[in-house]
Amino acid sequence: MRDQADKLRQMVKNSSRSNTGSIIKSNSHKARVITVTSGKGGVGKTNFTVNLALSLANIAQNVLLIDADLGMANVDVVLGCSTRYNMLNLLEDKVSLPDIITEGPRGIKFMSGGSGIYELANLSNLELQYIIKQIALFDNWADFILVDTGAGLSRNVLNFVMAADEVIVITTPEPTAITDAYAMIKAYAGNQGIAPVNLVINRVMDNEEGQLVVDKLTKVASRFLGQQVKSLGMVYEDRNMRHAVKQQNPLVLSYPDTISTRCIENIAHLMLYGNPVAQPRGIRGFFHKFLDMKW
Ligand SMILES: Nc1ncnc2c1ncn2[C@@H]1O[C@H](COP(=O)(O)OP(=O)(O)O)[C@@H](O)[C@H]1O
């Protein structure tokens, strides 16, 4: 037992000198950590997140994608590549940071949170210190860290939402999806969320349909919750999305000129060049806040 603790102490010490290769950028650089969530399941979170990551990479951004959907972790299927380990495996002897990361298309990096993310809450301080120190190396490399969550209003999902610098809520124009998106916005506001909630309306037939949803949610969130909601844009209904999923080749790569690709690229541009966001706290800030929360 003592051996184990000693070894870990040594690993924590060594980790500050570890060979980080190309992931060093600058000490003060902090990634924007963004949680993508929805309320209702099946509205297109995972496909949106994967294709947003690739669109941001296409405009020279370094992106780390974290699959935090424990029940239906399927970022790997949409992305067409998988990881063997999750972050908890870092505590194993022969597993180091590069082992838990998969290099995806356009140089994006992908990490499966798996059950590892939730188990963080049960680790000793020393173990946590080691894992967070390792993962925090991404603050130097990444411009964006995108966290894809499961559906629903569980404590787990809400903790990801509350710990992030920014949150994106996705809905379709269906009334059930809108109601669940509102429930998520309400939970955010009720947990003292301070940032505006970013909204993406997926599977719209035309701009008018999307705008109606934006207007409705903006109005009720402001009137009943005092919560600001900002539209990031809409993504058109596009059967190429389904084709891409079937081919296990992300939409923006397999159908670069299709309408939904253009929509997602517009959103990536807006996120990068639109109104500046509050000072990001980075992945270290994200995990510290995440672990401070009620479980
Ligand atoms: N813009 C779109 N147009 C057409 N189909 C879509 C669109 N977005 C998502 N879909 C379909 O919805 C399915 C579920 O999407 P997914 O990203 O897995 O949802 P979630 O992660 O919210 O559960 C996809 O397999 C795809 O076929």
Ligand SMILES: [Mg+2]
């Ligand atoms: Mg999903």
